[in-house]
Amino acid sequence: MILLKDVTKVYQTKTIETTALNNISLEVPTGEFLSIMGPSGCGKSTLLNIMGMIDEPTSGQVAIQGQAVSDYHTKAVARFRNEKLGFIFQSFHLINELPVIDNVELPLIYRRISGKKRREMAQTALEQVGLKNRMKHFPGQLSGGQKQRVAIARAIVGQPNIILADEPTGNLDSVMGNEIMEILLNLNKELGTTIVMVTHDETMARKTHRLVRLFDGSQVL
Amino acid sequence: MTRHILRLIWNKKRSNALLFLEIFFAFLILFAVFTIVTRYMRMYQSPLGFQTENIWIVHMNLNPVTDTTATQDMKVRLKQELKALPEVESASYSGFVTPISNSSWSTSSDDNGFEISTHMMYGDLDYMETMGINLVQGRWFNESDRDARYQPLIISKKLFDESFKGRNLTDSIYDINGEKRIVGVIDHFKYKGDFAEEVNLSFFYGEDKTLDLPNLHLRVAPGTPAAFEEEVNTLVADITKRNDFRIEHLQTTRESRARQVWIPIIALLSICGFLVINVSMGLFGILWYTISKRRSEIGLRRTLGASKSEITLQFVGEILVVCLGGIILGAIFAVQFPLLNVFPIESINYYLAMIFSAALILILVVSCAFYPSQQAARIHPALALHEE
Numbered sequence: 001m002i003l004l005k006d007v008t009k010v011y012q013t014k015t016i017e018t019t020a021l022n023n024i025s026l027e028v029p030t031g032e033f034l035s036i037m038g039p040s041g042c043g044k045s046t047l048l049n050i051m052g053m054i055d056e057p058t059s060g061q062v063a064i065q066g067q068a069v070s071d072y073h074t075k076a077v078a079r080f081r082n083e084k085l086g087f088i089f090q091s092f093h094l095i096n097e098l099p100v101i102d103n104v105e106l107p108l109i110y111r112r113i114s115g116k117k118r119r120e121m122a123q124t125a126l127e128q129v130g131l132k133n134r135m136k137h138f139p140g141q142l143s144g145g146q147k148q149r150v151a152i153a154r155a156i157v158g159q160p161n162i163i164l165a166d167e168p169t170g171n172l173d174s175v176m177g178n179e180i181m182e183i184l185l186n187l188n189k190e191l192g193t194t195i196v197m198v199t200h201d202e203t204m205a206r207k208t209h210r211l212v213r214l215f216d217g218s219q220v221l
Numbered sequence: 222m223t224r225h226i227l228r229l230i231w232n233k234k235r236s237n238a239l240l241f242l243e244i245f246f247a248f249l250i251l252f253a254v255f256t257i258v259t260r261y262m263r264m265y266q267s268p269l270g271f272q273t274e275n276i277w278i279v280h281m282n283l284n285p286v287t288d289t290t291a292t293q294d295m296k297v298r299l300k301q302e303l304k305a306l307p308e309v310e311s312a313s314y315s316g317f318v319t320p321i322s323n324s325s326w327s328t329s330s331d332d333n334g335f336e337i338s339t340h341m342m343y344g345d346l347d348y349m350e351t352m353g354i355n356l357v358q359g360r361w362f363n364e365s366d367r368d369a370r371y372q373p374l375i376i377s378k379k380l381f382d383e384s385f386k387g388r389n390l391t392d393s394i395y396d397i398n399g400e401k402r403i404v405g406v407i408d409h410f411k412y413k414g415d416f417a418e419e420v421n422l423s424f425f426y427g428e429d430k431t432l433d434l435p436n437l438h439l440r441v442a443p444g445t446p447a448a449f450e451e452e453v454n455t456l457v458a459d460i461t462k463r464n465d466f467r468i469e470h471l472q473t474t475r476e477s478r479a480r481q482v483w484i485p486i487i488a489l490l491s492i493c494g495f496l497v498i499n500v501s502m503g504l505f506g507i508l509w510y511t512i513s514k515r516r517s518e519i520g521l522r523r524t525l526g527a528s529k530s531e532i533t534l535q536f537v538g539e540i541l542v543v544c545l546g547g548i549i550l551g552a553i554f555a556v557q558f559p560l561l562n563v564f565p566i567e568s569i570n571y572y573l574a575m576i577f578s579a580a581l582i583l584i585l586v587v588s589c590a591f592y593p594s595q596q597a598a599r600i601h602p603a604l605a606l607h608e609e
């Protein structure tokens with residue numbers, strides 16, 4: 001379960017102050033597939049980053065799986081992200097110099113799992129996203145949809161409880177987008193993974209359990 | 222982690238090649254400079270084996286000799302009179318070859334059934350005393366040598382170690398420029414000066430009157446004023462009735478000789494210093510550049526659970542592996558010099574130079590890599606991911 005209470009995020013630059021999130025309180029129960037929508041710049045990514053503990057709220061509390069987060073820079077938080085969270089980004093964020101299989105193994109490296117075991121787990125994850133035959137390819141040799149499937153394999157390889165997906169279909173055409181959506185729906189249904197997904201696509205959002213709408217940093221629905 | 226880093230490096234061969242080559246060439250240049258410097262430093266460190274402080278040498282020209290007996294008598298008298306001066310602690314004659322001069326005299330033979338190769342000098346009874354030479358075995362020349370059946374010979378420890386180890390010295394006669402009996406072994410005697418390899422050396426015996434020993438060595442008392450030279454000058458001129466002699470201060474010669482070596486060494490080291498600065502700036506630049514290019518990768522790694530120290534370690538590790546590669550390739554080239562004996566230089570100099578070069582480069586790399594890598598670890602994951 002993810003719990004946000006009165007979360008406010010203000011970005012302070014030299015000249016301007018932007019309130020990206022304004023007093024957001026939100027509860028995501030375990031096993032829920034939640035989607036977040038809203039116009040560009042309304043604070044969706046900021047919200048997701050705060051849930052993922054890679055960004056720090058200006059005020060308010062964040063608790064994940066009953067644990068309140070206070071210091072965001074500790075090893076323990078890094079470890080928590082590594083073990084409990086999976087991230088998927090709009091622009092995939094694959095390392096182009098590494099073949100698909102190594103990209104998928106990446107989170108496991110920081111978990112100090114042996115090379116052999118890593119390989120096995122990565123293969124299983126790639127199998128789940130239907131990319132077992134592309135293991136040795138480099139990201140540059142893949143289509144957009146395939147890249148995002150690699151990113152999903154990387155997000156699920158460590159069997160996280162929560163997946164945070166920031167516009168995972170944003171860079172894909174509708175066919176590929178649907179493919180990705182199917183994989184996420186399956187993960188949620190079969191493994192009970194909690195998923196929070198930012199999307200611009202109403203039809204995608206409608207397939208999830210619940211929809212939260214943001215406008216100018218505030219929740220409107 | 223190690224395998225992960227190696228794979229990353231391998232897959233980025235092309236961008237790493239430049240750094241690799243830079244380190245490779247830097248290693249070779251440092252190796253060359255350090256080989257030279259180490260060689261000279263090691264020579265400088267090894268003992269000279271004789272005194273130069275307060276040693277004056279009167280270089281005389283005895284030719285043409287019209288009256289042999291008169292010249293011989295004059296030589297004996299000159300030494301006695303100089304020795305009688307209170308400022309002169311010791312006086313002795315040597316042959317044409319004097320220490321730290323440009324002359325040398327050498328021979329080699331295998332007439333004795335084994336190879337003997339040696340430089341040669343002449344000395345009289347007092348030479349060891351005057352020059353402060355250390356004896357390690359046997360004795361220096363003495364009165365009994367004058368009428369001995371075989372000419373006496375004193376060899377250096379280096380020659381002893383090289384050719385006479387395990388051989389009977391005292392009871393045997395060896396043919397070294399004629400039949401000789403070895404009566405003593407002296408310790409070091411680097412007669413070519415501080416920055417020279419010690420060579421095998423033998424001393425032949427000569428009497429005060431011998432015309433082959435025209436150079437008179439004086440050891441003056443410490444603190445003897447420079448004005449005393451004038452006195453010596455007058456005395457020598459009076460007794461020899463000539464003006465074509467020259468008084469050399471051995472310490473001055475030694476210092477000016479050393480200076481001739483120090484100056485190029487310092488120049489070489491300065492070049493090295495510039496090279497080192499250059500390489501460091503290059504390394505620093507490369508790192509800043511790569512890290513700024515890889516911000517989103519760093520953000521990603523942090524997001525996926527890498528700790529700050531793991532990020533630092535990865536970047537330092539990557540650059541270290543590439544540099545180690547350059548050093549290893551450089552070392553493979555460098556080691557050919559001692560293996561193939563390219564120059565007549567002791568192998569140890571090459572190996573020390575290799576160690577120094579590798580250590581210097583590694584220290585540079587780690588210190589240059591550390592700061593940027595630490596900065597990389599500080600990158601805020603949310604920001605770095607956002608930027609792309």
Ligand SMILES: Nc1ncnc2c1ncn2[C@@H]1O[C@H](COP(=O)(O)OP(=O)(O)OP(=O)(O)O)[C@@H](O)[C@H]1O
Nearest residue numbers: 011012018020039040041042043044045046047604
């Ligand atoms: N690092 C930052 N510094 C300053 N302002 C920021 C920063 N990151 C985001 N913002 C501002 O915060 C607001 C919310 O940004 P955010 O990225 O969360 O929007 P978003 O809803 O994800 O938009 P999009 O749909 O375009 O991805 C924006 O006005 C943005 O300009």
Ligand SMILES: [Mg+2]
Nearest residue numbers: 044045046166
């Ligand atoms: Mg966004």
